[in-house]
Amino acid sequence: xxxxxxxxxxxxxxxxxxxxxxxxxxxxxxxxxxxxxxxxxxxxxxxxxxxxxxxxxxxxxxxxxxxxxxxxxxxxxxxxxxxxxxxxxxxxxxxxxxxxxxxxxxxxxxxxxxxxxxxxxxxxxxxxxxxxxxxxxxxxxxxxxxxxxxxxxxxxxxxxxxxxxxxxxxxxxxxxxxxxxxxxxxxxxxxxxxxxxxxxxxxxxxxxxxxxxxxxxxxxxxxxxxxxxxxxxxxxxxxxxxxxxxxxxxxxxxxxxxxxxxxxxxxxxxxxxxxxxxxxxxxxxxxxxxxxxxxxxxxxxxxxxxxxxxxxxxxxxxxxxxxxxxxxxxxxxxxxxxxxxxxxxxxxxxxxxxxxxxxxxxxxxxxxxxxxxxxxxxxxxxxxxxxxxxxxxxxxxxxxxxxxxxxxxxxxxxxxx
Ligand code: CTP
Numbered sequence: 239x240x241x242x243x244x245x246x247x248x249x250x251x252x253x254x255x256x257x258x259x260x261x262x263x264x265x266x267x268x269x270x271x272x273x274x275x276x277x278x279x280x281x282x283x284x285x286x287x288x289x290x291x292x293x294x295x296x297x298x299x300x301x302x303x304x305x306x307x308x309x310x311x312x313x314x315x316x317x318x319x320x321x322x323x324x325x326x327x328x329x330x331x332x333x334x335x336x337x338x339x340x341x342x343x344x345x346x347x348x349x350x351x352x353x354x355x356x357x358x359x360x361x362x363x364x365x366x367x368x369x370x371x372x373x374x375x376x377x378x379x380x381x382x383x384x385x386x387x388x389x390x391x392x393x394x395x396x397x398x399x400x401x402x403x404x405x406x407x408x409x410x411x412x413x414x415x416x417x418x419x420x421x422x423x424x425x426x427x428x429x430x431x432x433x434x435x436x437x438x439x440x441x442x443x444x445x446x447x448x449x450x451x452x453x454x455x456x457x458x459x460x461x462x463x464x465x466x467x468x469x470x471x472x473x474x475x476x477x478x479x480x481x482x483x484x485x486x487x488x489x490x491x492x493x494x495x496x497x498x499x500x501x502x503x504x505x506x507x508x509x510x511x512x513x514x515x516x517x518x519x520x521x522x523x524x525x526x527x528x529x530x531x532x533x534x535x536x537x538x539x540x541x542x543x544x545x546x547x548x549x550x551x552x553x554x555x556x557x558x559x560x561x562x563x564x565x566x567x568x569x570x571x572x573x574x575x576x577x578x579x580x581x582x583x584x585x586x587x588x589x590x591x592x593x594x595x596x597x598x599x600x601x602x603x604x605x606x607x608x609x610x611x612x613x614x615x616x617x618x619x620x621x622x623x624x625x626x627x628x629x630x631x632x633x634x635x636x637x638x639x640x641x642x643x644x645x646x647x648x649x650x651x652x653x654x655x
Pocket of ligand 1: 555559571573574575
């Protein structure tokens with residue numbers, strides 16, 4: 239089924255200026271025709287049949303020269319073949335030859351995805367630096383009311399993640415180069431920002447929006463990109479923490495070395511965060527949780543009716559407040575977005591939710607908060623004291639946030655892992 243979404247991904251990548259080449263596996267061709275793929279791509283489609291045609295080039299090596307490889311609708315079988323170094327078809331031979339970033343977008347039944355064999359294969363590939371996007375859990379409710387399939391990420395999200403990977407690759411090359419420069423100029427001293435000062439600590443981070451479905455195809459949500467939470471997760475990982483990132487639907491690939499749980503609704507977010515927080519020393523709630531969900535979610539798509547409609551909403555649990563009510567020795571950090579009386583309202587929230595501090599930001603400042611790469615925040619403590627930070631990249635905000643967390647942990651009589 240997921241294969242039929244492939245042309246949508248190809249079209250979006252081309253619209254954004256990428257040149258795309260397609261390899262269709264035998265299984266893909268059972269679901270979609272070569273012609274519909276060729277129409278959406280730049281020219282012909284390579285298959286196992288074309289691989290064995292007499293040609294001057296070795297097709298797997300030609301394809302492996304790509305700047306990125308995306309496997310749309312990855313099956314358990316292809317994952318297994320890649321994880322064991324098989325090269326018995328064009329797709330797996332290409333994956334053996336490629337040195338560029340690889341993004342897997344799995345699509346399979348939830349039970350198959352959760353099987354230890356499949357998880358071990360995915361983990362092995364992650365260990366080699368491969369990226370994953372999805373599958374998306376609980377698409378129409380993992381609480382028994384929906385289909386319960388491990389749904390593939392949407393074409394728009396896949397295209398954005400693939401392009402993000404290319405950007406990330408060129409950025410990390412720049413960082414690598416500047417690190418090398420810095421190492422030279424400081425006679426090989428390590429970058430102090432990556433000292434493993436969170437080693438042995440379990441850090442739980444929530445990120446992105448939640449989706450509250452009104453019926454199977456319509457939901458209430460917000461434009462959170464997840465970038466702030468992903469930056470906190472990556473920074474914590476680089477400082478030696480074991481990290482669980484619970485994220486709503488965003489178009490960012492799983493950061494390597496981080497346990498990622500993808501959810502959709504606030505109820506699923508609560509279950510995943512509460513579960514992960516059991517042995518956590520730090521919980522950072524950057525998720526933009528919808529405050530309400532439909533009181534009665536329709537199981538069938540609702541047709542329009544003449545005139546106005548009324549939607550009955552019911553409040554979602556406040557996850558940060560729930561964690562705060564049974565805080566133990568954990569450090570709890572929240573985020574808040576306010577348009578007025580920011581500091582007073584954030585201090586009140588920190589007190590009400592028993593958070594150690596709240597990072598307050600303003601949706602109205604351009605290039606910051608929703609979707610931007612920068613953030614301009616004010617740290618607000620429960621006692622009302624505050625500190626305005628300058629405009630920083632989200633990664634720099636994450637660094638400062640974790641510095642503050644460490645300072646709080648040092649003052650705690652006993653800090654759990
Ligand atoms: N949060 C949460 N659970 C919710 C809503 C929010 O855990 N149901 C967390 C967010 O992740 C964030 C913090 O609480 O860290 C502040 O969220 P915000 O929406 O600003 O606070 P609310 O209590 O919803 O206040 P408001 O009345 O301003 O919406």
